[in-house]
Amino acid sequence: MDWPLLSTIILIPILGSLTILLINSDDEIGKRNIKIVAMYTSIVNFFASIFLWVNFDKLTSDFQFTERYAWLTENITYHVGIDGVSLFLIILTTFLMPFCILASWNSISVKIKDYMVAFLILESLMIGVFCSLDLVVFYLFFEACLIPMFLIIGIWGGARRVYATFKFFLYTLSGSVLMLIAIIYIYLLTGTTDVTILNGYDFDYSVQNWLWMAFFISFAVKIPMFPVHTWLPDAHVEAPTAGSVILAGVLLKMGGYGILRFSIPLFPIGSYVFTDFVFVLSVIAIIYTSFIAIAQEDIKKLIAYSSVAHMGFVTMGIFTLTDQGIQGGIFQMISHGLISSALFLSVGVVYDRLHTREIKVYGGVVKKMPIYAAFFLVFTMANIGLPGTSGFVGEFLTLIGAFKVNLYVAFFATTGVILSAAYALWLYKRVIFGVITNEEVEKLSDLDLREYMILLPFVLLIILFGVYPNMVIDLTATSTANIIENYNYTLEQYLSQLTSINSGMDN
Amino acid sequence: MSFLLYTPILPEIVLTIASMCLLIIGVFRRNERTYTAISNLAILSLLIVLLTIVTGRVPEGVSFGGSLITDSFSLYLKTLILVSSLIILVVSNIYLKNINLLKFEYIILILLSVVGMMIMVSSNDLISLYLSIELQSLPLYVLASIRNKSLKSTESGLKYFVLGALSSCILLYGLSLIYGYTGSIYYTEIASNLYEYDIGILIGLAFALAGFAFKISAVPFHMWTPDVYEGSPTTVTAFFAVAPKIAALGLIVRILITAMPTLIEDWQSILILLSIFSMLLGAFSAIGQRNLKRLLAYSSISHMGFALMGVINGTFDGVRSLSLYLLIYLVMSLALFISIIALKNNDEHIENIEDISGLAKVNPVMASIISILLFSLAGIPPLAGFFAKFYVLYAAVDANLYYLAIFGVLSSVISAFYYLRIIKVMYFEESAISFDPISKRLKTIIYLLTAITLLFFLKPSIFINFAGTASASLFI
Numbered sequence: 007m008d009w010p011l012l013s014t015i016i017l018i019p020i021l022g023s024l025t026i027l028l029i030n031s032d033d034e035i036g037k038r039n040i041k042i043v044a045m046y047t048s049i050v051n052f053f054a055s056i057f058l059w060v061n062f063d064k065l066t067s068d069f070q071f072t073e074r075y076a077w078l079t080e081n082i083t084y085h086v087g088i089d090g091v092s093l094f095l096i097i098l099t100t101f102l103m104p105f106c107i108l109a110s111w112n113s114i115s116v117k118i119k120d121y122m123v124a125f126l127i128l129e130s131l132m133i134g135v136f137c138s139l140d141l142v143v144f145y146l147f148f149e150a151c152l153i154p155m156f157l158i159i160g161i162w163g164g165a166r167r168v169y170a171t172f173k174f175f176l177y178t179l180s181g182s183v184l185m186l187i188a189i190i191y192i193y194l195l196t197g198t199t200d201v202t203i204l205n206g207y208d209f210d211y212s213v214q215n216w217l218w219m220a221f222f223i224s225f226a227v228k229i230p231m232f233p234v235h236t237w238l239p240d241a242h243v244e245a246p247t248a249g250s251v252i253l254a255g256v257l258l259k260m261g262g263y264g265i266l267r268f269s270i271p272l273f274p275i276g277s278y279v280f281t282d283f284v285f286v287l288s289v290i291a292i293i294y295t296s297f298i299a300i301a302q303e304d305i306k307k308l309i310a311y312s313s314v315a316h317m318g319f320v321t322m323g324i325f326t327l328t329d330q331g332i333q334g335g336i337f338q339m340i341s342h343g344l345i346s347s348a349l350f351l352s353v354g355v356v357y358d359r360l361h362t363r364e365i366k367v368y369g370g371v372v373k374k375m376p377i378y379a380a381f382f383l384v385f386t387m388a389n390i391g392l393p394g395t396s397g398f399v400g401e402f403l404t405l406i407g408a409f410k411v412n413l414y415v416a417f418f419a420t421t422g423v424i425l426s427a428a429y430a431l432w433l434y435k436r437v438i439f440g441v442i443t444n445e446e447v448e449k450l451s452d453l454d455l456r457e458y459m460i461l462l463p464f465v466l467l468i469i470l471f472g473v474y475p476n477m478v479i480d481l482t483a484t485s486t487a488n489i490i491e492n493y494n495y496t497l498e499q500y501l502s503q504l505t506s507i508n509s510g511m512d513n
Numbered sequence: 514m515s516f517l518l519y520t521p522i523l524p525e526i527v528l529t530i531a532s533m534c535l536l537i538i539g540v541f542r543r544n545e546r547t548y549t550a551i552s553n554l555a556i557l558s559l560l561i562v563l564l565t566i567v568t569g570r571v572p573e574g575v576s577f578g579g580s581l582i583t584d585s586f587s588l589y590l591k592t593l594i595l596v597s598s599l600i601i602l603v604v605s606n607i608y609l610k611n612i613n614l615l616k617f618e619y620i621i622l623i624l625l626s627v628v629g630m631m632i633m634v635s636s637n638d639l640i641s642l643y644l645s646i647e648l649q650s651l652p653l654y655v656l657a658s659i660r661n662k663s664l665k666s667t668e669s670g671l672k673y674f675v676l677g678a679l680s681s682c683i684l685l686y687g688l689s690l691i692y693g694y695t696g697s698i699y700y701t702e703i704a705s706n707l708y709e710y711d712i713g714i715l716i717g718l719a720f721a722l723a724g725f726a727f728k729i730s731a732v733p734f735h736m737w738t739p740d741v742y743e744g745s746p747t748t749v750t751a752f753f754a755v756a757p758k759i760a761a762l763g764l765i766v767r768i769l770i771t772a773m774p775t776l777i778e779d780w781q782s783i784l785i786l787l788s789i790f791s792m793l794l795g796a797f798s799a800i801g802q803r804n805l806k807r808l809l810a811y812s813s814i815s816h817m818g819f820a821l822m823g824v825i826n827g828t829f830d831g832v833r834s835l836s837l838y839l840l841i842y843l844v845m846s847l848a849l850f851i852s853i854i855a856l857k858n859n860d861e862h863i864e865n866i867e868d869i870s871g872l873a874k875v876n877p878v879m880a881s882i883i884s885i886l887l888f889s890l891a892g893i894p895p896l897a898g899f900f901a902k903f904y905v906l907y908a909a910v911d912a913n914l915y916y917l918a919i920f921g922v923l924s925s926v927i928s929a930f931y932y933l934r935i936i937k938v939m940y941f942e943e944s945a946i947s948f949d950p951i952s953k954r955l956k957t958i959i960y961l962l963t964a965i966t967l968l969f970f971l972k973p974s975i976f977i978n979f980a981g982t983a984s985a986s987l988f989i
Contacts, residue, residue: 078973120877142903146894146970153888156933160941161873168941172933179893179929183922186903190910190918 010073011061012086012137015054015096019103019126019133022047026126031119041111044122048103048129055100055133062093064481067488069139069202078142081198085139090485091266091336092136094478095259098343099132102255105460106248109351112456113247113358114162121162125248128154132256136263141189141199144268145182148224148260152178155249155257163244170237170244177237181227188220192272205271205492211500218276221269229261231321232291235314242310243363247354250306254313254346259339262320266332270324270489274496277325284325285408289418291318296425300432305363308433309349312389315422316342316397322419323404327493331407332486333479338400340478341388341471345397348385348464352378355457356437360446365433370442374450379438381453381461386434388468390427396471521574521583524562524591525631531558532624539617548615549606555620556602559627563595573986575637579699582637589836589983590634590763597755597843598627600851600958605748607952608854612660612862614746619659622652623752630760634767639688639698642764646684646728649757650677656752657745669744676727676737684724690717700772707775715779721768722783728761729817730810732790739798742810747862750806751850754813758820759839766824766832770987777827784825785917791818792924799931803865805853808931809846812890815928816842822905822921826912829988834904836980841901841969848962849886852879855951855959866935871944879951880939882963887932889966892925897969904977 026043030036063070069087077084088096106125114121131154134147152175159171193199196207209217227234238258242250270277292315299311316338323335355378356371357363372379388395391402401423408416442448453461471478535551565571566588575582602623609615629649636642654677658670692698694714695706707714727734742750769780795815802808820842823835856863856872856879863869873880889896902925909918969976 076974078977117873117877120873146899149894149899153893156936157940160937168937172930172937175933176926176930180923180926183926184919187906187910187915187918187922190903190907191915194907194911 008071011054011057012071012088012133013073015051015058015100016086016130016133016137018051018054019047019129022051023123023126026119026122029119037118040119040122041107044107044126045104047126048100048107051129052097052100052104055097058088058093059097059481062088062090062481064090064484067484071137072139081200082142082193083140083200084143085200085202086134086137086143087139087202088137090482091263091489093481094336094340095136095256095263095343096133098259098340099129099136099256102251102343102347103129105347105351105463106251108456108460109251109354110246110248113354117161120157124154124157125252128158128252132252132260135260139201141192141201141204141268144264145186145189148264149179149182151257151260155253158249158252159241159245162246162249165244166240167244170240173237174241177234178227181234182224184220185224188217192217201267201272207272208496209273209275211275214273214276215279218269218273218280221264221273222280225261225264225269226287227261228264229258229317229321230314231261231287231318232294232314233287235291235295238314239307239310242313242350243304243306247350247357250350250354251347254309254350255343258313258317259343262317262324262335262339265321265324266336266489270327270493274493275500277327277493278497278500281325281327284321285412285415288318288322288325289415289422291315292322292419292422293425296422296429299429300425302429303365305353305365305433305437306350307363308365308429309346309353309389312426312429313342313346315426316346316389316401318422319401319404319419322415323400323407326404326407326411327490328407328410329483329486329490330403330410332489333482334400334403334405334407336482336486337396337471337475337478338404341396341400341468344464344468344471345385345388345395348461348468349389351460351464352382352385355453355461356450359450365436367444368437368447369440369444370438370447371450372438373442374447375452377452377458381465382438383434384465384468386430388472389430391423394469394472396468396475398472399475520572521576522581522632522635524566524571525628525635527562528558528624528628528631531555532621532628535617535624536621539621543617545615548617548620551617552602552606552620555624556599559595559599559602559624563592563599566592566595577641579701580638580641581632581635583635584986585983586767586832586836586986587634587763589980590759590839591631593759593839593843594627594630594634594756597759597847598623598752600847601748601752601756603954604751604851604854604958607955608746608748611857611860612746614660616659619656622656622659626652626656627756630756633760634763636764636767637700637771639692642768643681643685643688646761646764647681649760650681650728653677653753653757656749657741659749660746663744665744666746667744669741673737673741680724680727680734683720683727687717687720687722687724690714691721693717700768703772704774707773714776718773718776718780719783722765722780722787725761725765726787729758729765729821730814731787731817731821732794732814735791735794735814738814739802739807739810742806742813743804747806747850747854750809751847751854754809754846754850755843758813758817759843762817762820762824762835762839766835767987769824770827770832774827781825781827781912784821785914788818788821788825789917789920791815791821792921793818793927796924796927796931799928802931803867805864805866805868805935808866808935809849812928812931813846815924816846816890818924819902819905819921822909822917825914825917826908828908828911829984830904830911831908832984832987833977833981834901834908836984837904837977838901840976840980841897841966844962844965845886845889845898848959848966849883849890851955851959851962852883852886855879855955857949858946860949866938868946869935870938870942871946872939872948874943875946876948879948879959882959883939884936885963885967887935891929891932893929895970897966900969900973900977 072087632645660666799811889898
């Protein structure tokens with residue numbers, strides 16, 4: 007038997023957090039040791055996840071690195087495995103984690119032990135979400151993520167943290183409980199919750215719509231889609247920097263991933279029926295939240311709204327159900343994971359110095375922090391989707407997909423690109439350029455080595471993925487093709503049945 | 514050997530004799546040393562009985578001419594009852610000494626009530642049903658008011674007694690109607706005589722269910738719960754929250770499934786209403802509570818609503834989900850109550866939610882334990898509470914009662930709010946209160962129960978199979 011690599015990657019952070027629990031955190035040395043253990047754990051886990059990439063077979067659409075152990079019942083098992091869709095999301099998770107810990111190195115001073123434990127456990131759970139192949143196991147990981155995130159926002163957040171974290175928790179929980187009922191229904195109907203078996207199962211058409219809806223609500227809250235996106239700006243604003251990074255970088259991707267892994271393969275007819283519905287919501291999200299972003303006075307809130315807009319591209323792309331659309335959706339998730347994380351980390355850099363996120367306090371930062379300004383420029387451009395950055399590839403592909411399917415959707419979504427330029431450039435202008443009006447800004451010092459180390463990899467990756475997107479797209483191609491093939495096959499059958507019923511009625 | 518006829522209920526007999534002997538000792542020798550001796554002997558006898566049951570030495574069968582039945586379902590529930598009362602007795606020793614309430618009657622009353630509960634889950638006819646409920650209730654009335662110098666405690670005892678007596682009347686009235694229309698007191702005969710649809714039997718059923726609903730404090734028969742929970746000493750509250758509920762639910766399941774399987778549509782509709790109202794009212798009312806015990810009272814009402822969901826279907830899966838729910842509920846709520854008992858500030862036990870503000874800073878271990886328990890009560894995976902809810906929801910969906918399941922999950926979202934509020938107080942607020950060190954014995958119990966809650970997901974099949982074998986005996 008092969009080494010159970012996926013379980014190892016899930017377990018390493020847990021082991022790390024157990025080790026941290028044993029360390030005495032009363033003195034400075036203990037606190038430093040905790041940070042170091044957390045750092046090493048996350049780095050080791052990143053390298054472990056690189057093994058997934060190296061050994062990944064891009065020619066097959068089957069699940070790889072699968073493990074299956076008996077668990078709840080005979081047919082509800084601990085079943086994990088990855089394909090092209092999940093591979094990069096896992097690597098994104100393990101990649102972001104060391105930066106989160108590094109970003110919290112000095113800014114978190116209270117309860118550092120609890121903080122690191124929460125982050126490492128969260129890492130395990132997020133990886134579990136992306137590789138579980140059983141609905142119940144997926145739900146378990148999906149919901150369990152709420153606990154550490156609730157604590158991270160609530161304990162180490164800003165002034166309105168209690169409101170924000172309650173809103174986050176209750177929104178997400180109420181979204182996903184219906185999915186639990188749907189999962190139970192599926193189990194009663196089919197006798198299994200194993201995705202690999204369910205992929206071939208024909209759910210009755212009338213049932214599919216209900217099940218699709220139950221799953222969709224929970225994913226829509228997580229993505230978040232208009233009109234259930236309101237928890238995100240609050241959560242982002244109040245969360246500590248690293249919390250925002252994880253929230254934007256990984257937690258939001260669970261929704262898009264869930265749609266790709268469950269909604270479309272399991273309920274193709276439901277997906278077909280609701281395609282226009284999703285398009286409308288996505289386009290509203292892209293345009294409406296972009297406008298809102300323009301009006302924001304808080305840097306983090308602005309980035310949060312821009313996240314909603316960018317995730318609109320993801321859902322739109324996925325539901326075009328074309329090769330370009332889905333590939334673009336996956337790529338956009340990875341790229342947005344990098345860009346928004348980088349933006350939040352950049353905000354964290356100035357926040358650590360001035361302890362405010364209000365745009366009008368800044369202005370003229372470039373004079374004091376030229377290197378920072380350069381970094382921030384790259385991220386802003388990537389956020390706009392400038393060619394040469396990874397943001398461009400994702401948006402471009404999803405838009406191609408949309409043009410193929412529905413011209414109006416594509417037309418309106420494209421305006422979102424312009425709007426994103428509006429809010430992002432204006433933000434850049436107000437924060438970086440201009441004359442210094444605030445004497446606090448006068449005292450700013452440029453990036454230190456730690457911050458430099460945090461931001462540089464993001465710049466490199468964003469440009470690398472922008473110039474050579476095939477690194478990702480090559481590996482997601484087979485899985486995407488498989489999803490579309492299965493979808494089209496089921497849909498053709500359904501449509502031909504419909505026409506035969508209709509023609510039967512005509513006769 | 515006629516003695517062998519009684520071996521199925523030997524545990525109850527042993528416990529009765531033990532409590533009588535201890536009563537005599539206590540009456541003649543009243544001092545603190547005797548209290549300790551009595552308490553230790555009581556714990557010992559409970560332990561012996563528990564071990565006999567767990568090791569499978571109690572034969573299954575009927576006794577007293579079919580009035581009492583011992584099967585794996587009743588043995589399972591008896592195990593739960595014994596475990597909870599054992600834990601309560603151990604904790605009581607520490608707690609009562611603290612609040613200066615060392616009365617040996619307390620122990621005897623708990624023992625007698627435990628005997629009542631054990632007979633409740635074994636009862637197989639209407640007479641033993643009623644008598645066992647009374648045997649269980651009477652000591653509880655006294656226990657509620659055992660702190661007779663406190664106004665709240667006496668008030669709660671009186672309230673409990675008056676309402677309890679009323680509910681007993683209603684129950685008795687219902688039972689007599691059932692007897693009158695079926696001509697038998699034995700469950701099996703009732704089941705076979707129920708061939709005719711009769712309005713009298715329906716009224717009887719409704720009255721009986723009202724009486725039962727009072728015992729598990731299901732809405733709209735819940736009014737006594739918050740006051741009694743608040744007024745009683747905390748160990749008694751913990752006892753109230755767990756053991757009588759287990760016994761009453763076991764009794765409800767047995768009478769409905771073995772005596773009235775043909776009336777399933779009628780009792781199902783009553784139970785659905787009880788369940789929905791309990792879940793929603795429990796969830797909404799707890800939001801405004803400041804007193805921890807009142808809050809937990811509403812939370813237990815909500816949980817009883819959930820547990821009833823498992824009864825509704827009348828199938829094996831349903832009863833198994835109920836059995837599992839009771840087991841997990843026992844672990845979670847006992848651990849939480851004991852944590853509340855364990856936390857005190859200068860010998861003052863905590864009362865309100867604010868009293869534990871900033872606990873995470875002073876005692877991070879206890880704060881994280883309480884959070885784990887609260888998250889589990891809210892049903893957040895991967896903690897044990899999630900699996901409890903998962904299986905009762907499974908039973909509801911299995912019965913095609915989707916709206917019931919939706920009410921269930923929605924109310925669990927609402928109740929998540931007030932559980933989170935407690936966590937908020939402990940973690941997000943600062944306070945300079947210090948807490949007294951916690952005794953080792955309490956710590957061990959809390960750690961053990963929390964470990965079960967936390968690690969349940971690693972091998973859930975152990976407990977599920979346990980509950981499954983128990984429930985199977987009702988469906989032979």
